[in-house]
Amino acid sequence: MLDAAFEEFAAHGYAGAKMTAVAQRAGVAKGLVYHYYPSKEALFRAVMQACLEPVFAEAEREATDEDVPATVMLERLLDLAYAEREGQERQCILFRLIVAEGQRFPELSAWYEEAVFRRAVAIARAVLRHGARRGEFDAALAEQEGMAEVLLAPAIMNEVWRMMLGEGRAPSRAGMHAAQAALLARALAPGGMDARGGGRDAGGKEGNAACPATRRATSAP
Amino acid sequence: MLDAAFEEFAAHGYAGAKMTAVAQRAGVAKGLVYHYYPSKEALFRAVMQACLEPVFAEAEREATDEDVPATVMLERLLDLAYAEREGQERQCILFRLIVAEGQRFPELSAWYEEAVFRRAVAIARAVLRHGARRGEFDAALAEQEGMAEVLLAPAIMNEVWRMMLGEGRAPSRAGMHAAQAALLARALAPGGMDARGGGRDAGGKEGNAACPATRRATSAP
Amino acid sequence: MLDAAFEEFAAHGYAGAKMTAVAQRAGVAKGLVYHYYPSKEALFRAVMQACLEPVFAEAEREATDEDVPATVMLERLLDLAYAEREGQERQCILFRLIVAEGQRFPELSAWYEEAVFRRAVAIARAVLRHGARRGEFDAALAEQEGMAEVLLAPAIMNEVWRMMLGEGRAPSRAGMHAAQAALLARALAPGGMDARGGGRDAGGKEGNAACPATRRATSAP
Amino acid sequence: MLDAAFEEFAAHGYAGAKMTAVAQRAGVAKGLVYHYYPSKEALFRAVMQACLEPVFAEAEREATDEDVPATVMLERLLDLAYAEREGQERQCILFRLIVAEGQRFPELSAWYEEAVFRRAVAIARAVLRHGARRGEFDAALAEQEGMAEVLLAPAIMNEVWRMMLGEGRAPSRAGMHAAQAALLARALAPGGMDARGGGRDAGGKEGNAACPATRRATSAP
DNA sequence: CATGAATGAGTCTTCATTCAT
DNA sequence: GATGAATGAAGACTCATTCAT
Numbered sequence: 001m002l003d004a005a006f007e008e009f010a011a012h013g014y015a016g017a018k019m020t021a022v023a024q025r026a027g028v029a030k031g032l033v034y035h036y037y038p039s040k041e042a043l044f045r046a047v048m049q050a051c052l053e054p055v056f057a058e059a060e061r062e063a064t065d066e067d068v069p070a071t072v073m074l075e076r077l078l079d080l081a082y083a084e085r086e087g088q089e090r091q092c093i094l095f096r097l098i099v100a101e102g103q104r105f106p107e108l109s110a111w112y113e114e115a116v117f118r119r120a121v122a123i124a125r126a127v128l129r130h131g132a133r134r135g136e137f138d139a140a141l142a143e144q145e146g147m148a149e150v151l152l153a154p155a156i157m158n159e160v161w162r163m164m165l166g167e168g169r170a171p172s173r174a175g176m177h178a179a180q181a182a183l184l185a186r187a188l189a190p191g192g193m194d195a196r197g198g199g200r201d202a203g204g205k206e207g208n209a210a211c212p213a214t215r216r217a218t219s220a221p
Numbered sequence: 222m223l224d225a226a227f228e229e230f231a232a233h234g235y236a237g238a239k240m241t242a243v244a245q246r247a248g249v250a251k252g253l254v255y256h257y258y259p260s261k262e263a264l265f266r267a268v269m270q271a272c273l274e275p276v277f278a279e280a281e282r283e284a285t286d287e288d289v290p291a292t293v294m295l296e297r298l299l300d301l302a303y304a305e306r307e308g309q310e311r312q313c314i315l316f317r318l319i320v321a322e323g324q325r326f327p328e329l330s331a332w333y334e335e336a337v338f339r340r341a342v343a344i345a346r347a348v349l350r351h352g353a354r355r356g357e358f359d360a361a362l363a364e365q366e367g368m369a370e371v372l373l374a375p376a377i378m379n380e381v382w383r384m385m386l387g388e389g390r391a392p393s394r395a396g397m398h399a400a401q402a403a404l405l406a407r408a409l410a411p412g413g414m415d416a417r418g419g420g421r422d423a424g425g426k427e428g429n430a431a432c433p434a435t436r437r438a439t440s441a442p
Numbered sequence: 443m444l445d446a447a448f449e450e451f452a453a454h455g456y457a458g459a460k461m462t463a464v465a466q467r468a469g470v471a472k473g474l475v476y477h478y479y480p481s482k483e484a485l486f487r488a489v490m491q492a493c494l495e496p497v498f499a500e501a502e503r504e505a506t507d508e509d510v511p512a513t514v515m516l517e518r519l520l521d522l523a524y525a526e527r528e529g530q531e532r533q534c535i536l537f538r539l540i541v542a543e544g545q546r547f548p549e550l551s552a553w554y555e556e557a558v559f560r561r562a563v564a565i566a567r568a569v570l571r572h573g574a575r576r577g578e579f580d581a582a583l584a585e586q587e588g589m590a591e592v593l594l595a596p597a598i599m600n601e602v603w604r605m606m607l608g609e610g611r612a613p614s615r616a617g618m619h620a621a622q623a624a625l626l627a628r629a630l631a632p633g634g635m636d637a638r639g640g641g642r643d644a645g646g647k648e649g650n651a652a653c654p655a656t657r658r659a660t661s662a663p
Numbered sequence: 664m665l666d667a668a669f670e671e672f673a674a675h676g677y678a679g680a681k682m683t684a685v686a687q688r689a690g691v692a693k694g695l696v697y698h699y700y701p702s703k704e705a706l707f708r709a710v711m712q713a714c715l716e717p718v719f720a721e722a723e724r725e726a727t728d729e730d731v732p733a734t735v736m737l738e739r740l741l742d743l744a745y746a747e748r749e750g751q752e753r754q755c756i757l758f759r760l761i762v763a764e765g766q767r768f769p770e771l772s773a774w775y776e777e778a779v780f781r782r783a784v785a786i787a788r789a790v791l792r793h794g795a796r797r798g799e800f801d802a803a804l805a806e807q808e809g810m811a812e813v814l815l816a817p818a819i820m821n822e823v824w825r826m827m828l829g830e831g832r833a834p835s836r837a838g839m840h841a842a843q844a845a846l847l848a849r850a851l852a853p854g855g856m857d858a859r860g861g862g863r864d865a866g867g868k869e870g871n872a873a874c875p876a877t878r879r880a881t882s883a884p
Numbered sequence: 885c886a887t888g889a890a891t892g893a894g895t896c897t898t899c900a901t902t903c904a905t
Numbered sequence: 906g907a908t909g910a911a912t913g914a915a916g917a918c919t920c921a922t923t924c925a926t
Contacts, residue, residue, distance in 0.1 A: 013321060016236035019900060029908045031903085040900065100234060100321030102385055113386050121392075141403055146396030149382075150375045150404060153397075157374035160381070164323055165334050171342075175367030176374075182362055183371060187408035240917060250891045255918065257889095455763060458678035461921060471887045473924085482921065542676060542763030544827055555828050563834075583845055588838030592846060595820035595839075596813045602823070603812075606765055607776050613784075617809030618816075624804055625813060629850035682896060692912045697897065699910095 001026040001033065005047045010093040014044055014101045044105070051094050052111055070131025074184065077127055081155030082177040092163045124148035137188040154180050222247040222254065226268045231314040235265055235322045266326070272315050273332055291352030295405065298348055302376035303398040313384045345369035358409040375401050443468040443475065447489045452535040456486055456543045486547070493536050494553055512573025516626065519569055523597030524619040534605045566590035579630040596622050664689040664696065668710045673756040677707055677764050708768070714757050715774050733794030737847065740790055744818035745840040755826045787811035800851040817843050 004025035008017045019040055023030045037043040068076075085091075102109040125148040131137030141147065154176055162170040225246035229238045240261055244251045258264040289297075306312075323330040346369040352358030362368065375397055383391040446467035450459045461482055465472040479485040510518075527533075544551040567590040573579030583589065596618055604612040667688035671680045682703055686693045700706040731739075748754075765772040788811040794800030804810065817839055825833040 011324070013234055013236055015234055018898090030901090031908055032906080034901070035906070038901095096320055099317055099381075099385060103232070104237075109385055109387065113390055117382065117386065138407070141407065144400045144403060146392060146398070146400035147404065149379070149392045149397050150401045153375035153378035154371045157378050157381075158370070160320075160378075161338065161370075164320060164330055165338065166330070169334055171367060171370045176370050177367070179365045179367035180371045182365060183368065183404070183408045186359070186362065187404045239915090241915095251917095252892065252919085253890055256891095259918095261917070453766070455676055455678055457676055460919090472922090473887055474885075476922070477885070480922095538762055541759050541823075541827060545674070546679075551827055551829065555832055559824065559828065580849070583849065586842045586845060588834060588840070588842035589846070591821070591824075591834045591839050592817045592843045595817040599816035599820050599823075600812070602762075602820075603780065606762060606772055607780065608772070611776055613809060613812045618812050619809070621807045621809035622813045624807060625810070625846070625850045628801070628804065629846045681894090683894095693896090694898085694913065695911055698912095701897095703896070 001028065001036065002047050002050045005033075005043055006051060006090070006093075009044060009047060009097060013097070014040075014104065017044075019043075044101075045107070048094075048097070048105070048108060048111070051090065052115055066130070070127060070134055070136040071185075073127045073130060074188075075181070077124065077151075078155070078177060078181055078184075081152065082158065082173045084173065088159070092159055095160070096163060120152055121148045124151045131188065135190060138190045142188055151184070222249065222257065223268050223271045226254075226264050227272060227311070227314075230265060230268060230318060231311075234318070235261075235325065238265075240264075265322075266328070269315075269318070269326070269329060269332070272311065273336055287351070291348060291355055291357040292406075294348045294351060295409075296402070298345065298372075299376070299398060299402055299405075302373065303379065303394045305394065309380075313380055316381070317384060341373055342369045345372045352409065356411060359411045363409055372405070443470065443478065444489050444492045447475075447485055448493060448532070448535075451486060451489060451539060455539070456482075456546065459486075461485075486543075487549070490536075490539070490547070490550060490553070493532065494557055508572070512569060512576055512578040513627075515569045515572060516630075517623070519566065519593075520597070520619060520623055520626075523594065524600065524615045526615065530601070534601055537602070538605060562594055563590045566593045573630065577632060580632045584630055593626070664691065664699065665710050665713045668696075668706050669714060669753070669756075672707060672710060672760060676760070677703075677767065680707075682706075707764075708770070711757075711760070711768070711771060711774070714753065715778055729793070733790060733797055733799040734848075736790045736793060737851075738844070740787065740814075741818070741840060741844055741847075744815065745821065745836050747836065751822070755822055758823070759826060783815055784811045787814045794851065798853060801853045805851055814847070 001022075004027075005017075005022045007025055008022045012018075012021075017040075019033055020030055022043070023033050026033070033043065037046055098108045098112050102112075128137060128142040128147060128151070132139040132142040158171060158173060158176050162173075164170075222243075225248075226238075226243045228246055229243045232238075233242075238261070240254055241251055243264070244254050247254070254264065258267055319329045319333050323333075349358060349363040349368060349372070353360040353363040379392060379394060379397050385391075443464075446469075447459075447464045449467055450464045454460075454463075459482075461475055462472055464485070465475050468475070475485065479488055540550045540554050544554075570579060570584040570589060570593070574581040574584040600613060600615060600618050606612075664685075667690075668680075668685045670688055671685045674680070675684075680703070682696055683693055685706070686696050689696070696706065700709055761771045761775050765775075791800060791805040791810060791814070795802040795805040821834060821836060821839050827833075
């Protein structure tokens with residue numbers, strides 16, 4: 001029934017959704033919906049709750065595996081962020097609902113901050129710090145305020161554009177993935193020029209290696 | 222009256238907006254709204270039309286001034302993208318409406334693509350190419366597919382987060398601005414190591430110089 | 443302008459007619475209609491008034507021309523009644539409006555009685571009396587109460603059916619005209635007492651027996 | 664509820680009827696009306712449907728009873744046609760609604776033709792043919808085209824006038840009934856050639872002379 | 885005379901919510 | 906638990922009418 005409700009809210013937004021339609025989608029009578037959820041608003045909250053719960057969970061340990069080189073962790077992070085994940089569409093819809101109804105349901109925004117934004121930033125920051133400590137990344141740059149957000153933004157924005165423009169007209173995942181990988185490889189490579197050449201090569205490698213993205217669940221938006 | 226309608230739609234979304242409320246905001250009678258716009262949908266389209274018309278216009282010539290060094294053009298572009306512009310709130314609201322109602326009003330998405338997305342990407346691409354031609358940027362990297370989008374995404378995402386999380390909890394403009402400026406400076410600087418040191422310094426400068434952003438109108442999202 | 447109003451009322455009835463549409467049909471502004479007629483109701487009355495005025499006028503002298511044989515007068519009367527007259531469509535529409543709006547505008551019914559019904563009956567009655575006096579018609583039958591109405595009904599009903607069923611499916615004017623002419627010729631012809639007596643008695647019986655009508659369902663209209 | 668709707672439509676016509684009033688008459692809430700009928704138009708159609716269904720049914724076998732003399736059958740037919748029947752008022756109102764709304768609801772006219780007009784004409788024609796075959800009626804006259812319609816018209820018109828003018832001012836049922844009965848008795852009686860021949864010739868002449876109708880204005884309805 | 889912008893009461897219609905079964 | 910008939914407040918939309926120009 002929550003699935004049915006999610007679809008209805010996704011299709012028409014909160015105000016446009018009809019309880020009758022929810023019941024029909026679920027194949028039950030209107031009254032039964034009210035048997036479980038006292039009101040439309042309660043149903044909406046429950047739907048959001050149910051959608052938001054199972055996200056993340058994993059993906060956090062990725063960043064805490066100290067043995068992996070930072071360049072590999074970064075690679076993995078980008079793979080995850082740009083991956084075409086199962087259930088991604090639902091997450092995009094969720095993102096849209098939060099954007100659309102965030103004003104009326106402040107808890108949505110609060111939840112987004114806690115469950116998505118903070119965690120994602122924390123992960124990105126951990127990867128950057130890891131690289132800085134191991135000397136793989138230029139420390140000053142990698143630990144600069146705002147760098148984690150800059151790191152995450154392109155992949156998220158890619159999904160937003162995909163949602164807004166449709167699959168066909170949005171920028172390709174692979175293109176942005178490769179471009180960002182190359183950009184980061186050159187920028188984060190530490191200091192001196194000799195490292196440069198290597199850094200650049202590595203960057204090229206990463207850029208190429210990035211495309212066959214591993215399919216594991218994270219939260220892009 | 223379109224202003225009143227915009228506010229109402231912004232506050233409640235399409236389905237949640239009330240024609241009566243629009244009339245009240247505009248200080249006129251309900252009937253008069255219908256005198257000018259035959260239906261709620263027509264009003265919504267007119268509002269969007271009116272909001273979308275005056276955007277852009279300028280900002281396009283920025284990227285076509287061949288005499289300016291590419292690093293300066295890039296600096297200016299970031300300044301614009303991260304600037305706290307007048308009318309920005311309206312544009313964010315617009316963005317939110319397009320995200321929320323894009324399904325029901327495909328023209329909105331279409332307009333966004335043409336009037337915002339394509340233009341913004343074109344400008345970013347022009348700056349990158351300019352730098353590549355002048356030898357200021359690493360040509361292969363600067364002209365890589367998807368780089369323009371990667372360049373634009375952080376500033377836009379910054380606004381999206383600001384919209385979703387509120388002024389207080391969103392990442393600061395200045396922080397992301399500086400981080401991205403530094404990142405780009407290191408990444409785009411062409412080849413050799415000697416340039417490196419200078420490039421880094423320049424990057425640092427740019428990062429600092431970026432914060433006192435010039436206040437001119439563009440369209441971040 | 444009255445023409446325009448007539449068309450509008452004819453097309454949509456009183457409640458369904460719109461003042462704006464009247465103005466448009468007339469090619470003037472809404473306000474001008476109100477300049478001449480203070481309200482929709484007043485306009486409707488004026489339209490009816492204007493439509494009802496020019497009817498009749500002639501046709502009354504027909505029946506008072508004493509020199510013409512009654513059979514000829516009757517023939518002329520039927521010719522007139524069944525004739526496909528110019529302006530007949532308007533009269534049918536008028537009839538329909540009176541049927542439809544007679545409840546809300548009692549004056550319409552009143553006018554119909556005075557200006558149409560009574561005059562028509564008077565004319566028919568005059569023709570019948572004329573024939574009775576000249577010995578062309580069987581006096582008892584021709585002057586019987588209700589005979590004038592029976593005489594008029596078929597031609598009127600023919601128009602009503604035409605209006606209800608459309609030109610194609612309604613009974614033909616010529617057919618009913620000929621049938622009624624033949625019927626009246628045989629019935630009204632005087633004399634033939636042997637057959638007469640029986641026929642008359644039977645008729646009288648039938649007439650009397652008719653009143654205690656059996657109560658079973660049929661379809662009057 | 665259909666009853667309530669019928670009353671409302673009867674009282675104010677289609678456009679003038681209010682759904683609220685229908686609900687009030689039925690003693691239910693407005694919403695319940697919409698629970699059963701999706702729109703005003705659907706309700707109207709349902710009302711008409713329900714009204715039109717139970718009409719007729721019987722009355723058809725009347726004309727197929729071969730053992731009864733045609734004069735008796737004719738007598739019964741007139742009795743039925745002029746009878747003050749229960750539910751007659753509803754039928755008159757129905758007739759009025761069909762006249763008034765027939766343009767907007769073509770199905771009404773179609774139904775009237777099939778369910779009322781054709782059947783009634785068929786019955787009248789059967790009676791006339793029955794009389795012709797048994798030698799009770801003059802065959803040529805009784806089977807003449809249009810005779811059935813001429814036979815039915817006065818009784819129907821009597822109801823129409825009653826509806827338009829009110830009970831008090833309309834011609835009496837009994838009067839028209841008796842007059843028509845007498846008329847038919849004399850006209851349909853077979854034979855009587857002396858008087859007959861002249862009368863018939865005159866009739867034939869009139870019938871033929873009728874067609875080239877003079878075009879002058881009168882008022883049929 | 886003529887216009888049409890402006891008004892707002894009134895209608896149709898929707899839909900969240902209740903409740904007897 | 907499960908149903909769906911019933912409710913009525915609320916919202917989109919209409920249109921007769923007014924009035925400044």
